[in-house]
Amino acid sequence: MNLHIKNGRLIDPANGIDSVTDLFIADGKVAAIGNAPDGFTADSTIDATGLVVAPGLVDLSARLREPGYEYKATLESEMQAAIQGGVTTLVCPPDTDPVLDEPGLVEMLKHRARNLNQANVHPLGALTMGLKGQALTEMAELTEAGCIGFAQAEVPIFDTNVLLRALQYAKTFGYTVWLRPQDPHIGRGGVAHSGPLATRLGLPGVPVM
The missing domain is CATH 2.30.40.10 (Urease, subunit C, domain 1)
Incomplete structure (x- = not known):
């Protein structure tokens, strides 16, 4: 055509x-x-x-609600909404329920997305088991299952030794790590960068360091 x-x-x-x-x-x-x-x-x-x-847009942090949050929306409805907005590729964080820290969960998500055949879905695997910031996940197995990188979503790693080991391991094998650059204590409750706009709108601010 x-x-x-x-x-x-x-x-x-x-x-x-x-x-x-x-x-x-x-x-x-x-x-x-x-x-x-x-x-x-x-x-x-x-x-x-x-x-x-324009070429299809990419959403780098799309909560697709599956698994675990189907009462809010479904993978199908979220993908349809993305396509309607011109977004053809979705990167989903690992903070699903259960957390994307096992290859089987990643394979299930990828399989369901392929069957729906709408937007492209690329999962991020959990950097630590259960996003608890303690034991590292099996990054190699998660990569084989279809993860394009690893993240903690919005959950911080308080133990910097764990973070160091995670980054060293990821660097050794060329894995991508996505971390949110926000201190959970300083930014607690904030929804926008501190500044005149946040003040005018009455929004709790996150200090810019």
């Missing part, structure tokens, strides 16, 4: 593009930008005037 998207604001940071132009797609791939390629006949044309045309 050939698709012509016209008059949209095309934003493609990877190629340094930010302009109002036309996009031509053939068989699911970009065939040309600006002018139609030779012999191109559109099966469908979309007028994107006033709209943004």
Whole structure:
């Protein structure tokens, strides 16, 4: 199928593009930008005037509610909401219930996401068992199961020796570690960076160090 998207604001940071132009797609791939390629006949044309045309967006911290929080939403409903907003890739933190600290849980999540066949789902494995900040998880097995990195979600590791071992192990094998740079005591109860805007809106602030 050939698709012509016209008059949209095309934003493609990877190629340094930010302009109002036309996009031509053939068989699911970009065939040309600006002018139609030779012999191109559109099966469908979309007028994107006033709209943004961009590659699929990535949500780096998407709570997908499964497993454990299906009473709030489901993996299917969260993926549908993401697609409606132009988000095609979701990275999910490990603070599910149970925590993503076992390969079987990761494989189950990946399998369910594949069956739904909507957005791409990339789990982050727990850095420590149960996110308790004590024993390290089996990072190699979690990586084989489909984790793209490791995190503690919003749960801090108070024992810096545990954190050091985790970072050393991850560095040895080239694993990515995602940590939230916020002290749980200084930032307790805060929902926005401290400053004039937070004060004006009456929001509890997190001090910027």
